[in-house]
Amino acid sequence: MEKLLESDLYGPVRSYLEGLGYDVKGEVKDCDVAAVRDGELIVVELKRGFTLELVFQAMDRQRVADGVYVAVPLPKRGYMDPRVPEMRSLCRRLELGLIFVGFTSRGAGQVDVAVHPKEASAPRRDKKRRMAVLREHGDRTGSANTGGVSRKKILTAYKEQALLAVRILRDRGPLTAADVKKLGGPPNAAVILGRNALGWFDRTPGPDGRRYLYAPNEKALAALEEYGHLL
Numbered sequence: 001m002e003k004l005l006e007s008d009l010y011g012p013v014r015s016y017l018e019g020l021g022y023d024v025k026g027e028v029k030d031c032d033v034a035a036v037r038d039g040e041l042i043v044v045e046l047k048r049g050f051t052l053e054l055v056f057q058a059m060d061r062q063r064v065a066d067g068v069y070v071a072v073p074l075p076k077r078g079y080m081d082p083r084v085p086e087m088r089s090l091c092r093r094l095e096l097g098l099i100f101v102g103f104t105s106r107g108a109g110q111v112d113v114a115v116h117p118k119e120a121s122a123p124r125r126d127k128k129r130r131m132a133v134l135r136e137h138g139d140r141t142g143s144a145n146t147g148g149v150s151r152k153k154i155l156t157a158y159k160e161q162a163l164l165a166v167r168i169l170r171d172r173g174p175l176t177a178a179d180v181k182k183l184g185g186p187p188n189a190a191v192i193l194g195r196n197a198l199g200w201f202d203r204t205p206g207p208d209g210r211r212y213l214y215a216p217n218e219k220a221l222a223a224l225e226e227y228g229h230l231l
Helices: 006-019 052-061 083-093 127-139 157-172 177-182 189-195 218-227
Strands: 023-028 031-037 040-046 067-073 097-103 109-115 201-205 212-216
Touching: 006 023, 006 031, 006 040, 006 067, 006 097, 006 109, 023 127, 031 127, 040 052, 040 127, 052 067, 083 097, 083 109, 127 157, 157 177, 157 189, 157 201, 157 212, 157 218, 177 189, 177 212, 189 212, 212 218
Parallel strands: 040 067, 067 097
Antiparallel strands: 023 031, 031 040, 097 109, 201 212
8 A cells, every 4th residue: 555554554453353352442542542341451553664662652551551562564575574573572572462454455454463462561550541541432432533643633532522512502502501411411511511621612691690501602613513524
């Protein structure tokens, strides 16, 4: 494939992990691919080439995951490439998994696992970061993001919930936060609307003078238009 992108690796890797029974989502808390099965967390970092930066990223992910793979395109010479034994040896030493993704002439991706990871013994586990990854993974309703894409296109769980509130307010508003929640909005609608971290909502005093009425502004409606296909 010409001009191969990191995101091109995501589809084959995702299909492989889903075939093993994992729930797979892309771009979760800086992890290109996060896969969860029965409480086990597997992370895959995608790169167009086997680089030192990739190794550093993968070693950092060992602090949160039960197993970490690096995934790169299969070299043009395949396993005859003299770098392949060195890559496999380094991954084994660092307790990382190694995935090669090959592509047919028609662009179909094929996954070959050259090395399976071991649970890293050296790094100290970062329980807070691990729980943040698992929480973000669990809070998303689907797998709208492709691993390896531009950061500005990532649909986080928070943004997904805020977009749901925008859609309800667009169709039924202005409304109070409690009414947004009753109409199928996010459980934390009051926090999303009250804090307005994304700057998407305008508010005015309600008839009772105690509760605010919320409405989406132009920025919110533009975001709903931009991410509508992901929802």
